[in-house]
Amino acid sequence: MPEPAAEPEPEPTATVPTPAAEPVDDLVSAAFDNPTLGAAPPADEADEAEASEQSDPEPEAVPEAEAEPALAEPVAEAEPAEPAEPAEPEAADEPAVADVEEASQADPTPDVEPARVTAGGNDDPVEDRVQDNEPAPAEEPEPQPEPAQAAAPVAEPEPTPEPAAGEKPGKPATTPARVKATAPTLTAAHKAAGAALKKRELTGARASVYLVLDRSGSMRPYYKDGSAQNLGEQTLALAAHLDEDATVGVVFFSTEIDGTGTLALDAYDGHVDQLHAECGRMGRTNYHVAVDEVVRLHKESANPSGPALVVFQTDGAPEVKTAATKAIAEAPENLFFQFVAFGEQDAKAFDFLRKLDADETVGNAAFFHAGPVPKELTDAQLYAGLLASWQPAVRP
DSSP, X not given: OHHHHHSOOOGGGGOOOGGGGTTHHHHHHHHHHOTTSSSSOHHHHHHHHHHHHOOSOHHXXXXXXXXXXXXXXXXXXXXXXXXXXXXXXHHHHOHHHHHHHHHHSOSXXXXXXXXXXXXXXXXXXXXXXXXXXXXXXXXXXXXXXXXHHHHHHHHTTTTOOXXXXXXXXXXOSSOHHHHHHHOGGGHHHHHHHHHHHHHTTOTTOOOEEEEEEEOBGGGHHHHHTTHHHHHHHHHHHHHHHHOTTOEEEEEEESSSEEEEEEEETTBOTTHHHHHHHHTOSOBOOOHHHHHHHHXXXXXXXSOTTSOEEEXXXXXXXXXXXXHHHHHHHHSOTTEEEEEEEESOTTOGGGHHHHHHHHOTTOOSEEEEXXXXXXXXXXXXXXXXXXXXXXXXOOOO
């Protein structure tokens, strides 16, 4: 019977059910008792009996056992994924041969295979366990949040850049060396201005500087004795500390605006007298026209929102007090009007300025009396009066 054993080639049906081991004797006896069970001739049955007696050739019995398709049907149902399904029709062709071959199989072979079948139909249950454990390493998305940690340290060094400080305190806009080289006669006044600013804790302050000069008829003696020119030079020395350009805007007023000009380190000597001479006739004392002119000039300047110190010189009261009061009150807060009076200390003409200085509601004006001979004032005395009430303010 070697030929029927060679037909069961489909090895995938290696999953032979063990439960068929018990009824082997009954099937063999039935085959002998009822010859019509199988289509094979009796001669073949004798040969099969001889083959069953030969138990030594185990390798031949193993492939025959794998070819048992008749009893493999329940196994095929348990293993739908097995590719051994086409082996079922072959088993239907030779059922008797399969029955006889089952009898020829030894008992130990079916005992080992059922354990594999009950394990889930896989020949190697260990591989199933390995496959079950394989998805575990797939859970590796946990290290992904690492980039978030990398972004955190990047944001930390950002607050470190804090060296953006302002200008060094205690440094004037114009150095003493430049003043000495450009305007040597202002060296002493520049030094006195620096000391006054330091005493007021204003060293390093920055502001635009303006000088308003009264050209009413009563001011003639103060132009003749050089008091107006001297005040212009002292104001320029102060501006060399406060203004980066070290310049002073000059406004001449009387009934109207008589003229304007500029003082600079290279254009100051006798410049006030020269500008005064170019203005023509002298008139009355209208404060408000001068205040309005300074406001206009500062608005048109390079830094209109920056602080400005206005040195406002006069020798009498305004012609129209209400207009003067209104003009000062409506001026921008970053402009400070420091009035300087030329004349007698007890002159009633300065009552308006005294009241203005005492009015706490007026925060952008103050009054300083320079005396009947202003030219005799020292630089230190003048700067102490000019800076007594001023604090640089920026327009909101």
